[in-house]
Amino acid sequence: MRSVRQSTEGARTIKGTSFYQHFLFSQRIERFHFSVVHSARTYFPFKGERGPINIFSRRGVCTCKVFIVAGESSGDAIGSRLMASLRCLSPQPLVFAGVGGPLMEKEGFQSQFPIEDISVMGLVELIPHSLRLWRRLRETITAAIAFKPDLVITVDSKGFSFRVHRGITEAYAAKGCCRPLAVHYVAPSFWAWKGGEDKLKGLSKIVDHVLCILPFEDAVCRASGLGATFVGHPVLEEASVVTTADGKPQNGPFRSSRGVTFRQHYGLETGSTLLSVLPGSRLQEVQRMLPIFGEAVNLLQKSVADLKVAMPTPQCRLVTRRVEELVATWRVPVLVLPAASDTDKYNSFSASSAALCTSGTAVLQAHLACVPCVAAYRAHPLTEYFIRRRTKLKYISLPNILLDSAVIPEALFGSCTAGQIVSYLRPLMENKELQKKQLLTVEKVKNLLTPPVIEMPRCSAVASHSPETSALLRKPSIVAASCILRLLDQRTVKLACRAEA
Template sequence: MHVFIIAGEPSGDALGARLMAALKREVGRPVRFSGVGGPLMAAEGLESQFPMGELTLLGVMEVLPKAAHVLRRVREVAARILETRPDVVVTVDAPAFSFRVGKKIRGHGLCHIHYVAPTVWAWRPRRAKMVAGFLSHLLVLFPFEPPYFEVHGLGTTFVGHSVVEGAADAAEMKAAGQALLARLGIAPDRPVLVVLPGSRSSEVRRLAPVFGETLALLKARLPELAVLVPTVPNVSRLVREMTADWPVTPHILEAAADKLPAMAIGRAALAASGTVALELALTETPMAIAYRTSPLSAMVFRIMAKLRFANLINIMEDRAVVPEFLQDQCTADNLAASIETLMTDEKARALQIEAMQRVMTALGRGGPAPSTRAARAIVEIEAAQRPAVRTA
C-alpha cells in the first residue's frame, strides 16, 4: 500500500507519525510512505519531498513574500502525486497547503482523505461545502463535527482527539507531578498554580503583565503560593523576560516531559485560551481562561465567529463550565477572584472536574487510540473506493 502523506507543522508531524505507525500495524500488507513531513514522520519511514519547515514558517506576515515559493511547492507536490498515483493521499491539517494540493489532484481518480477538520463550527462555515468538492473523506477530532460536512455529501468519521492518546491516568500524572515538585524543591503541601501565558510571542506579551498583576493579588491571599510555568522553546526566552518581575518567582519549565506532570500537580491553572484547555482537562486541573488580542482582531472575530464560548470544554458541554475572561474582562481583579475560588472551593472544583471527565470520554479516552481509529478508517475507505479509483 502506497500512502502519500502531507503535514505542514509540528502538531501535524506528531499526528502524522502516530498515524503512520498505526497504518503499519493495521494494513495487512507492506506500507510505503512518501510526501512531506517533519522529523517524527521521518522516524516512521517518510523521506520528505522538501523540508516541512518551509511550510511551518508561514505566519500571517510571511505569506505574501513567500506566496510564489509555496505555490510552486503545491504544484510540485500535486505533480508527484499524479505521477506516482498512490493508493491513498492523506493530508494532515495545514489547510492552506493541503487544500490547494487537493484542488489540483481532484478529478484524477485518487482517494484523498484529510485528517483534522477546518473549524467551520467556529467561523467561515462555507468552507464545509468547499472541501466537500475535492475530498474523498474527512477524519475529525470532535464528535460534533461530522454533521457540518455530511450535509454537503462528504463522508466524515470521528476518530477522537490526540490529547487522549497514550496519556497516563490522572493518578499516574499526579505522582509524576509530586516527583517534579520534589525536584524543584517545592514542599508538597504548598498550593501550586500553573500559569500558561501562551505559545505565541503576541500572547505572552499581552497576557504576562496582567498575569503578574493577578499573582500580586493572589500572593496576599495565598502567601505560600508556588507558580509553575510550562512553556515551549519558541517563546521560552520571552517568558523568562516577561516573568522576571512577577511578585511570585515562577519555576519556568521548558522540557516537554514536565508539562503534563506540572498541570496534574497544580491546584488550579490560569491559561491563555487555546487547545491547552484539553491538556488541563486531561490532567483534571480546574482552570480559568484569559485572552487579549488587538481591538481590530477582536472586532473581526466577533463579526465572523459563530461561537458562544472560546474554551473547548465549554464548547463541548455547551455551557459555561470554565470561567472565560476575554478582552476587557481580562483584568487582575477578575482573574484573581476566579483562581482563588478554584483553589479553595471544593464544589467549584468538582463541577469542572466532572465536566472534564465527560469531555475526555467523549474525545475517545478509554477506547482505541485515535491514531488506530484513523488508520482503520483509512484502510476501510481505501478498500471501498478502490474499484472507483481504479476506473476513474
C-alpha cells in the same frame, strides 16, 4: 501466513493474463493480507529501534507514498501519532514526506521547512507574514507533486491545508490525471461561524474525506456532500498518562505519585502552591498573553502563600526562548519545562493546584487531567471585532461548548485583564466546591469525545469485547489510521474496476 506469501508470489508470475486481471487478483490478496496484519499488529505490537515491526512484511510489495502536512505544534503531535498508527496497521511499507515539526520528524521524514514558518493564526496577524506564507505554500504544492503520493493528509491549519489541496487538485487536473486520495484531519470549525456550513459544500471538490474530532461534526459534513468520520479527540491519547489502572481519571491535587515525584525532581516544597501556566503554542500567542499572565500571577502572589509557576513549552525552540525571556522579569519563581512532552505536561498538572491557559487545546488538556483551570484569550482588536460579528458561540473553550455551560471561567478579549483573571483564579484555587463542580464534568466531556469502537477484522481471533481491545480500538490515532487505510483500499478497487471497464 505462508500460503498468503505463496499466493502473492504466484500473482506476480501468472502468464497469459491481462495487467488488470493480475492487478485485481493482487488487490484481493492484499486486502486479505491487510485484515490479518491489522489484527496481528494491533494486538501484538512488536517494536524495533525504528518503531513497530511488520512481522508479515515481504519483498515485492509496493510502497505507499504519503504526503502529510501539519502547520502548528498541536498538528505536529496529532500527525506524529497518526504516522505511527498508519505504520502499525498498513500492510504495505509507507514512505512519508511533507511538512511537520520535530515529533513528526522522529517518525521518519524530513520537513520541507520549519513548521514555525506557517504557524500563524488570525486576520490582521497574518499580514506581516503573508509573503512568507505564500512562498511556503508554493513550495509545499511543488514538493507534493514531485513526490507523486498515493495519499495526501493535512492536519488542522485549515487556511494553509485547503490551499495545499486546491493547488494539488488543480495541478493534477491540468495534466488530466486523477489526483491522490485527499484527507483532512481535524475538521474546520465551520459550526462556530455564521454561514460556516455553506463553505463546506465546495470542499468536496478538493478533499475526499474529513476526519472529525468532535461528535457533531461528521453528520454536518455528510449533509454538505463531504465524506466524514468521527475518530475521537487526539487529546484523549495524551490524557491517558494521568489515568489510573482502571482507566478512570485521577481527581484532586497531587492526583498521583506523579505529582509528588515531579515536585521532588524539581525541588519544589510540598507546602508550596504550584500553578501551571500554558501561554500557547504559537509565538504570537506567547508574546500577547504572557505579559498579561505575568501581571495576573504577580497579583495572585499577594494572596496565595509560596506561589510557584510551572510552564511547559511546545516543541519549538523559538517559542521556548521567547518564554524564557518574558518570564525572567516575573516576581514569582517560574519553572520552564522546555519542549515538554505529554508526560512532562501532565506531570506538572498532577503537581498543580490549578492551571491558567490560553484558550485552545491546553484548556481541554488541563480539564481532562482534572486540574481546575481558567481560560484566557486576547487577539488584535480588528480580529476580535471580526470574531464578535461572525461567531455563533457563547463560549470559546471546548468543554464549555460541548456542555453548553460556563464550566470553565473565560477571560476573553477586552475582559482579558490581569484583574479579571485573578478574580476567576483565586476562588477556584481556594474554594473546594468550585473545584468539585468543574471536575464533575470531566468524565462527561471525555465520553463525548471518545469514538465508537472500530469494527474488528473477521479473521481476528481476539475477543473484541475485552477491555484491553476496546481501549485500543478507541484510540483516536488508531481509528483515524484504520479509516484512512479503508479509504485507500476502496479507492484502489474503484480505480481498478474503472480501468478494467
